[in-house]
Amino acid sequence: MKAALIEKNGGPEVLIYGDLPDPVAGPGQVVVDIHAASVNAADWKVRADEYGSSLEFPYVLGRDFSGIVSALGEGVDDFAIGDEVFGVCDVGQEGAYAEKIAMKAAIIARKPDGLSHMEAAALALTGLTATVSIEDTLKLQSGETILIQGGAGGVAGFAIELAKHIGAHVITTASAANHDYLRGLGADEIIDYNTQDFRQVVSNCDAVFDTVGDDVAMQSFAVLKPGGRAAFIASGFTAPESPRDDVQSLRPAVGRDREHLERIAELVSIGAVGIPPITEYPLSEAAAAHQVSEARHLRGKLVFRIR
Numbered sequence: 001m002k003a004a005l006i007e008k009n010g011g012p013e014v015l016i017y018g019d020l021p022d023p024v025a026g027p028g029q030v031v032v033d034i035h036a037a038s039v040n041a042a043d044w045k046v047r048a049d050e051y052g053s054s055l056e057f058p059y060v061l062g063r064d065f066s067g068i069v070s071a072l073g074e075g076v077d078d079f080a081i082g083d084e085v086f087g088v089c090d091v092g093q094e095g096a097y098a099e100k101i102a103m104k105a106a107i108i109a110r111k112p113d114g115l116s117h118m119e120a121a122a123l124a125l126t127g128l129t130a131t132v133s134i135e136d137t138l139k140l141q142s143g144e145t146i147l148i149q150g151g152a153g154g155v156a157g158f159a160i161e162l163a164k165h166i167g168a169h170v171i172t173t174a175s176a177a178n179h180d181y182l183r184g185l186g187a188d189e190i191i192d193y194n195t196q197d198f199r200q201v202v203s204n205c206d207a208v209f210d211t212v213g214d215d216v217a218m219q220s221f222a223v224l225k226p227g228g229r230a231a232f233i234a235s236g237f238t239a240p241e242s243p244r245d246d247v248q249s250l251r252p253a254v255g256r257d258r259e260h261l262e263r264i265a266e267l268v269s270i271g272a273v274g275i276p277p278i279t280e281y282p283l284s285e286a287a288a289a290h291q292v293s294e295a296r297h298l299r300g301k302l303v304f305r306i307r
């Protein structure tokens, strides 16, 4: 099979379009012929060795995908060959930048008929992260006010629509060029972080969802009301230490399971969440795709069309 692989850690140029043996389905696994896989920020962080993971080379990046089941491992009885599925690789597993992947069947889901493979791949990890963060971790309620940092990104876009669906008042941050887009998603207030310090204009929030990290994460505590809660997905594997003792600092536990993928499908089918803007690349241009993602000004999602 063809894959975008790396032989060493480094810059985008270490991504090579090459050949690897086809995977085989182990017990409880299916092989999926991947039609589309998305680029997530974690991919270039792993490539650049920001997480200090010890990889076995050649290594294939990529965490979410959509495709068609082409082989069944022992004990798999909930899928048949030919089923259209989408999903996110198990924790500790990657490899979606490839024509095929062997996956634990229990953590993938049927692709909704109304979604193309490109659309399903664009929604998988972003939707999983947003639903775990907004619904399970922050437990956002109707009538509450939430500040979502980095509104134009993939996870935040899903989160904005989900928060509006719940009935929250949504404030978000973005460059001016993205304000019309974010109004279209339903954001009630949009702050241009290039010209305005959000702490000057936002206060008394029930919740914060930070997808930006670093200084933005730490500054976000200031806008919470006493008893408020903040969730962080771009500040490492643990929540940052809060400078205040009257608010909660939370790190969403983004696991892998079929239920959250089915929740994504449900939210899309009822029209609560739409398809993000998709920038398409062929897998052979993975290095160029990483350069775009790493620049951190992409609106929506970058998706490889693989078949």
Ligand SMILES: NC(=O)c1ccc[n+]([C@@H]2O[C@H](COP(=O)([O-])OP(=O)(O)OC[C@H]3O[C@@H](n4cnc5c(N)ncnc54)[C@H](OP(=O)(O)O)[C@@H]3O)[C@@H](O)[C@H]2O)c1
Binding pocket: 040, 041, 042, 125, 126, 129, 149, 150, 151, 152, 153, 154, 155, 156, 173, 174, 175, 176, 178, 193, 211, 212, 213, 216, 233, 234, 254, 293, 296, 297, 298, 299, 300
């Ligand atoms: N399971 C997990 O824990 C998990 C899963 C997915 C993602 N993540 C993390 O979540 C973060 C976001 O990922 P993503 O893929 O959704 O988005 P992304 O592609 O990393 O974000 C790009 C967006 O960030 C905006 N942005 C950049 N700097 C900003 C700032 N200072 N203030 C406000 N917005 C800013 C840009 O909008 P403008 O052009 O308007 O500036 C751009 O649209 C990443 O760090 C990723 O590693 C974690």
